[in-house]
Amino acid sequence: MLPALIQPPPHPQDEASGFPILREDLNCWRLAKCSRAAFLVDGADYFRAFVAACEMARRSIYIAGWDINSRVKLLRGLPRAEDEEKYRLGNFLNHLARNRPGLHIHILDWDFAMLYAMEREMLPVVKLGWATHHRVHLVMDDAHPLTASQHQKIVVVDDCLAFSGGLDLTHSRWDTPEHAPTNPRRMTPGGTHYPPFHDVQILVDSDAAACLGDLFRQRWAWAKGKRLPKPEHRKDSPWPWGVPVHARDTHMGISLTLPAYKLRKPVRQVERLFRDSIAAAKRYIYIETQYFTSDAVCSYLCESLLQPQGPEILLAMPFRSPGWLEQGIMDGLRVRILRRLSEADLHGRLRLYYPYVPNLNNGARMHLHSKVMIADDCFLRIGSANLSNRSMGLDSECDLALECIPGGPDGEALRKAISGLLHRLLGEHLGVPPGLVAAGLEANGSLIATVEALRGDGRSLRPLESAAPDWVDPDILDHSLLDPEKPMAMDRLIDMFFFDTPEPTRRWRAAYVLPALLLLAFIGLALAWKFGPLAEWLDLDSLTAMGRSLHGSPLEPLLVLGALTVGSVLMVPITLMLVAVALLYGPITSFAYAFSGSLLGAIAGYLLGGLLGKDPLRNLAGRRINRLSRAMARQGVLAMALVRNLPVAPFGLVNLIAGASHIHFRDYLLGTALGMLPGVLAITLLGDSLGRLIRQPSWTNVLLALAVIGCILLAAWWLRRRLAQREQEQV
Template identity: 45%
Template sequence: MTNVPNKLFIQGKNCWAIASAKRAAVLRNGEAYFAAFHHALLQARKQVFILGWDIHSKEELLRGEAAVEAKARNLPTRLGPLLDHVVRSKPDLDIRILIWNFSMLLSLEREPNLFFNLGWAPHPRIHLHMDDEHPVGASHHQKIVVVDGELAFCGGLDLTHYRWDTEDHEPDDPRRRTPAGRSYGPYHDVMMMVEGEVAAKLGELCAYRWHKATAEVVEQRIDDTTDAWPEWVQPWFRHINVGIVRTLPEYKSQQEVREVEALYLDAIRSARRSIFIENQYFTAPILCTALEQRLQETDGPEVVIILPKKISGWLGNKVMEAKRVRILDRLMQADVHNRLRLRHPWVGEQTKHGVMVHAKLMVVDDRLMRVGSANLCNRSMGLDTECDLAIEAQNPEQEAGVRRLRNELLAEHFGVTVQEVDAQFQRPESKGSLTWVIDQLSDPEQWSQRLKGLGPLEIQEEEFPELVSEAEILDPEKPLEVDRLMDAFVPARESSQDGWLRANWLWLILGACALVGLAAAWRFTGLAEIADRQRLAEFLQIVPWDVGLYPLLLIGFVVGGLSMFPVTVLIGATAILLDPLPALVTAFAGTQLSALVTYGVGWRLGRERIQRMAGSRLNRISRQLARHGVVSIAVIRNLPIAPFTIVNLVAGASHIRLRDYLVGTLLGMAPGILAVTIFTDQLLGFLQEPNPLNILFMAGALIFLVVASRWLKRRFS
């Protein structure tokens, strides 16, 4: 640890840890990072962590001459074979890969073997886990690699397809192809490579994420004799403090961490001369407000923001573009002193080819630099898992390293040497102005032959105002209230759920066979008479009480509630006896009446008795019921947390307002009542007449129930 204290970093506020790096450097673009990773992996001895949003085992890490040289040494160049190669040659090496458990949005982009384990069969000491331990809609977005706790990479690049490119970003580079042979456009990104104590801290973070995702405790295995630093990479910094900055969403027992947001705000407030930003997205209002305030100051800093010309990615260009339009328009309105430059990189003779900016970095003055996975969007501030590395310069040598990142990026974007960029800053008329240098390098008269540059980012009219609500769902500031409420009711995962499809495919087949067999029995035997509603109603009319069927069913709901009989069975029986519409009305009335009676019982028994009966888990539910009212009741009615009657008793003992309780019960029971009554009606139709349409409906219903139960099982294990 260096002796000079950092002025900006505050552990527990805007960073998780401050650790020393023996060496640190920035790797620009996929060619540099993939080559450095390839080299480092070959040096690994004990343990490798790979955390990412995506991965592709067939990704070519080395291309062109580098690939020829590697193959001449009999070294694999594709990721999967390379991982197998190093594990087989080093019996003590253990590799753990944690990738986001993709949503349907990625189903057509992911490598097929991540679904079915086809193609690449990893070695037993290569552990691949799909992380789904995060709030609904959130993603595991950290991109970290740690080798033996001694060397680490952190930034915006995943080890997957559509990422490799050179700093030239040639429009038609034939090497820029996916494993499937598809070409793609220029792609710009950045990673930081660090060595020493900070790598060990990143390994600690990886072990924590692995435990949260799998419930498996993994001890970090550090080997400080490993020299995995590529000899061709000259260190930018030596013996320097590095801040590790995270975003972690509130989830189950995990507390919310917003260090990424805090450091962005602190860095913007501390800027004296300039703020240089590259990012894929800019949709976070809180960061926009902070920049607006600095732009409106008379002596505030210059602000340069480099974004892609068009937004692409899994969030959808239309949604994020609509939000970006409003954010950038606000900044332009605040730029009363002409200190703002919004730019996008381009390549090609007629500037037709935009460069996809995927980098997530910031340089403030010559003092602060940060590189990581966090976008300037709400998700990265409080919903997705993120990790950035930040360096605060403490002396002129370190300031030169910070300045180097900004100037090398400008040189890359403008297609000039870094010496030419430095010369522009040293001209007397520049007065050290970042915006002046960018304007000079953008002058078409001086640079008419250039085939690269930074073009003005034109703010289009908001074409998609109807997507505002959708944008709020796709780019929320934190987990949705309903999702956080769900997490409060359940404990953290206790075991891994890997291999569910392989373990349960037989049950899917047996379920389908059971439906077919039941249909055949109803079709060809006398059992079909049981499904006749009129016959059942006539049978029930002979009961000794001189009452109608409806009051009898309501009494059944009350008695069932008091005896803890499953309410779903009562709803299903109602759906069998009555036609769909009367069944719906009766089921709603019966559940409300039963809930009201058992609520009263809970109120009479009192809190202490219910707490002794329910235990600590339902005591936690009691607190949530009292805190959230209608929402909590509505949510808990749809979750496999506690029986219907127990929830009613706890609610009564919690003294939740009766109105909130009844409204929440009505809203919460509605989906289940609708599903059960409609399903039961269709089931009867299927049993009596198993035609292709009914068979198709039942198959779809079965798949839906299996998928829904699977999701609930994984989430509430």
């Protein structure tokens, strides 16, 4: 059951006007006392403060992230190379656990989608799980809808100190505020140089840190099924050596985004805080964001821009996203958002910039990754949430915010701290000392005029003219699919069947080596057929050519069924093989081959999974696959039928998992038959119709093909409508 503060009660949706902006249960989960806070700009400062804080730990260190890499160097430029090796994340955590009796380190790493596999450390469960000290505990966190991610970046030490913001403890994040074009220390664990990287983190203590400890323990319970004990209270008030205190004796708002998942209702405090803080701003709004695709935040800013008297709005964003896929999707969607903002800027109060660093190689650009908002020298938020639809409702996010209320006891000191961070950030991007920014604002009172006066030809802020790649038309991109704001109906359907309690993670055993190698080989085959060179070697044309060579052979039926069986075991995409069979034979023969071959392949995979053994496969396959295994064991026929019609895992891998699960063979075979039947019928009927159309392009065959396609589309429409009705009934 969720604590009341994680899932707040309904609150009147009145408009926020003026101060205070932060209101518990409306736009923040908790409003907690904070004795000291520090603003850490860029990775070098954050990594150094992280090391200093962890070296003060006695009982607990919590780490939650979107990505965590055991090989990242936390400290760089040390006198000896072996000293830097000591401060690689994995080595550092191992050293702390070995030398601090009673210290437990718990790590929640997002159980990432395969789309991000090339960006991440391979086998994190080995590097930060099996290969570490027994008091270093890793869980791959998959307690979220299928298309969501765990995007919070939190570190908590003894419930006394806590970090939050946009920085993960991973590669390609370390940099200094100088953002030199060529810094030899700015290198990945694999030895590759990366462009300048900018981000911001916040360090808090006292009650605010304890609240983030509560949040981590709640997430651990969701992911692991077991609640961690609260660490013993420390009488001292630790603070990491060398970290300056920027704000004292204030209150910190903690705002969350949590998607609807199983029994958990959605939490959208991050979006509400954007709405309230934008509406309250009077003089200026300054925002740094990696992405800007949020329709909701765009509407709030447009509403402000349309007012005759309102704040100046300055947004700093990256020139473009780093990867081609992100450029096509997120930059394409950003074009539409920025077009809306420009059209609403009737009074000339909007400026869009990107940070420019000269002399970078191969057209590289500085990667602005921060998520910061400052308004009127009185409001500051630092967090993990981008200005994207996902961050408003689908991904898990955590933003920390503070405000100084005019006339309040901490007003003037906090105002200086907030404005001081603004001067640091703008000075960094403009390549000038923060004092020049402060002087410019003091002289003319305009944020835009100050920036324009200080912009230069070298390192500076440059006007952003957002554009999508040539191969993308921004006007046809579907944000509800590419940048969804909430879990899709299909996600909730999967969650309904896969609701379970996770098993404890087991340690490494020597007996797992051979199963591990075999499992990795099968996964590698599945990836190679989909993304690697095998996909080019074996395509539909080559398969149909091989099939034609069997025509007339007395062994043709055995050879076709044998090829389907062996292909399934070798992870050849099942759909590709079934389409080839459908094109080679008539509807009745192709259906008999396809259906029988699918069942034979499923039986072979089931037997092979049984040979690998239950325990090794469970400990090696990862949490999402284990969850699938337990669901199949419990739900039997129904679960197998569902899995066969959803893109949960490749056909061959599902067979292996089922063989290593507790599902009875009878239930497995019956569920597979029921689940495969509609797909096999659709493929063989459509394949036969298209084959006739290609061989004999008559009007009769054209109409027959269109009729088959229409039936398939009608069935898909009916299923989509049923899911939508389910969704409306649950709202």
